Amino acid sequence: MKKSRSPRLSWEWVCLLVASVSVITACSSIAKQDLASGAGAGKEISAAVAFEQARNLPVNNKIMLLMGQDSETLTEYREDALEKDANLPKPGGITLYTKISNSAKQGSLAGITTDTDYGAGVINFAKSLQEFPGAALAVGLDITDGHAGCKQIPTRAIAGIVGDGVSEKDIADYRQQIDKLLVFLQKSNRQVFLRIGYEFDGPWNCYEPESYKAAYRFIKQRINALSANNIATVWQSAAWPRNQGIYQVTAVDHLEKFYPGDDVVDWVSLSTFYGDTYRDYQWTCDALNPEWFTPLVSPRSQQDRILTFARNHKKPVMIAEAAPVGFSNSQLSTGCIFTNRVKPVAAEEIWNSWYADWFDYIQANKDVIRAVAYINTNWHSQGMWYCAPQSTAGAKDCNQGYWADSRVQANPYILKKFKEEISKPIYVNGK
Template sequence: MATVSLVIDVSAQQSALFEPPKDRQLLVIGQDMGAIGGFPKPNNDGYVDHIDIKPGGVTTYTGLTKLGGLKTLVNLYSGDTWAQAIIDNPIYANSVLVIGLHMVDQEKSAANGELDAQIKMLGEWIKQTKRPVFLRIGYEFDGTWNHYDPESYKAAYKRLVTKFRELQVTNCVTVWQASTSPVNGKQADIGKWYPGDEYVDWIGYSWFLSSANQIKLTDGLLAFAREHKKPVMVCESAPQGYDNARLTQRNIYKGIDPKEKTPEKIWKEWYAPFFNYIEKNKDVIRIVAYINVNWDSQMLWGWPYLHGYWGDSRVEVNPDIKKLWLETISDKKWMNSSPTLFQDLGFPAQSDRGT
C-alpha cells in the first residue's frame, strides 16, 4: 500500500518537513489562550496583546481519548484551550500550530486499536487547518510523572503515524519529545522509547532550568538527535521559579524563600543561558517554544504547589524584560508570523515518499 510519509524533503536547505531555512529558527508561544492572548475576555491580556511581533507558532494541548480542547473549549485548571478558536482567529492566520497530545494511561488502548476512531478524528481535523501542524505525541515520554511503558508507547506512536499516513495528513509532522528533566534524578535511556527514524520527524525537549544537570541532559538529547539526523524543537521552556512581575525567585519545590531580583539579573540567570545554548546548537535546534504564562494564577500550578513552584514567565509584565525579549526576537534569524511564513517553511508539501 502506498502511504504518505510525514517526512518530506522540501529543499536542499530543509531536510525535514517544515524545517526553517538554514540559519533561521521559528519562535512559538504557548501554552493556553490566556497566555497567547488575542481573544475576548478573559483571554485578552496575553502575549499578542502586548507584543507587536506576532509569533510564528502557538502551542495548545489535547488528550487522545476525548480530544478535549480541539473543537470545543476546555479548562483543566491550567488555562483555556481551544485549538479551533486559534485556527479561526485572524491574528494567528500566519502561525503554525503545535499540539501536545496527552496519552498517559492511554498508550495501550491506542496501540491495540481501541482509539482508532479518535486518531482518525484528530487526523481529519488537522487536515482542515490548512497550515503546518507539529504533533507532540505523548510528550515528555521519559518523565516519571507520565509513567509511559516504553513498548506500549512505541506501539501507540507507530499506530498513530501509520493511520495518519493512510489518511494522507500531509500538513502534520510528528515530534518525539523528551522531558530532559533534572528532577528525575538520573539520565533516562531515552532510546527505550524511540519508535524509529521512519516514524519520527522531529525530536523535542523541555527546558525549565539552567543548571549544569539541565545542560548535561539536553546535551545527551541533542547528541541523540544528531546521531539520528533529526531537527530539534524546544517544545516547552520557561524560567521555573522566577516571577517576572514580582521580580523574585523562589524554591522550585515549595515556593518558599523568595529572593529579590532585578530584571537584568533574571535575564542574566535564565534567559541569556537559554538563548546562548540555542545559538551554540543552532545546527540542530530549529524551533523554540516558550511558555508565556502566569503559572501562579492557575489552580493546577499555583499554591499549594503540588506540582512545584513555577512563578510568572510572562515577558510583557516587566518593561525591562520585555525590552530585552524584543531585542532578541527582532533579530532576522527568528521567524515570526508573516504572510510568507508557511511558504518559507515549505508548505504546502506536494511530494511523498511511497512505501
C-alpha cells in the same frame, strides 16, 4: 509540562517517588562525564546538520519561534504585547494541548471538541487559530492515564494491545479518536507539529517503552494513510535530571529504549525548564527538600544528550517547552522550584540568569535546534500550578511546586530584551 494532562508532581507521584529512592543508585560513568564536562554548553557549532525526513523544517537554517501554552495566555499576549507594539514580532507558531481518553467520559479531544480547563488555563483550538491566522501549531498530545493507576489503557489501545483492561472495542474507539484528531489538524491548513505522548520519559506520565513506541508508530501510519502531509511527528523527552523507577536517565540506552524509529520520527524534542547557570535560584532549597527533589545529574547534561541524539539520527530539534521556573517577572522575585520561598530579584538579574542562558544555548546549538516554544503564562494564577508561600511540592496547596510568572509582557525590561532577541533574523516570526 502541561496542561491538559496529568500533573507533574501529584501527591500520588510524590508517594511513588519516595518509594523509588531506595532503588536509585549512583550515576553511570557517562552521566558523570556529562556532569564534569557540561558537554555541548557554550560551544557554538557552525555547520548545520543535514537532516533526513525533516517535515515542516524552516528554510535557510532559521529557527521557528512559538508561544503558548493555553488560549487565555495567547489572548493576553496578543492584547497586552502584540497589539500595543506593532514592531514586536508575532510568533511563527502557537502551542496548545489535547488528549485521547475514553470517549464515554468527558475530556476526549479536549479543547477541540469542547472548551476545556484542567486548572491550567482554558484551551480552545478554534479561538486560538482564529487569533493567530497562518501561525504553525504545536500540539501536545496526551495519550496517558496517569490518574487512573498508570494502566496505560489509551496508549495500549492505540497500539492495538488487547488485554489487561483493553478490549477490541477499546482499540477501535481510541483509534477512531486518533483519526478524528488527524483530520482536524489536516484541515487546519497550516504546519502542525504533533508531540505524541510528550515528555515520554517523565515519570509523572508513566509511559511504558514498548506500548508507547507502538502507539507512536500507529499514529504516524495513520498520518501517512490520510495523506496529512502538513503534520510532523515530534518525539519529546522531559530531560528530567533524576532516575525514577523504569526511567533510568543515566542508563546508556535510556533514549533508545523509547525511540520509535527514524522512519516515524520527524523531530526530536525536549523541555528546558531547568539549568545549571541559575541553579542558585531554582535549587537553593535542596537542604529543605526530600532527596528525590534534587537533581541526580546536571540538567544541562541531559539537554546536551538529547541534542547529540538528534545529531546522530539527523533529526531537527524543537525545544517544545521552556519557561524560567521559579522566577516571577511581575513580582520581581525568585523562589525555589519545589518550595515557595521567595526573595527579591532585579529584572536584569532574571534576564541574565535564565533568558540570556536560554537564548545563548539556542545560538550555540543552531546547527540542530530549528524550533523553540516559550511558555508565556502566569503559572501562579492557575489552579494546577498554584503554590502557597512556604509550601512544598506535593502538599495540598502546592501540587506542582513553585512555577511563578513567566509572562514577558509583565515587565518592561524583560519584554524589551525579549523583543531584541526574537527580532534577530535567525528567527521565523508570524505575519
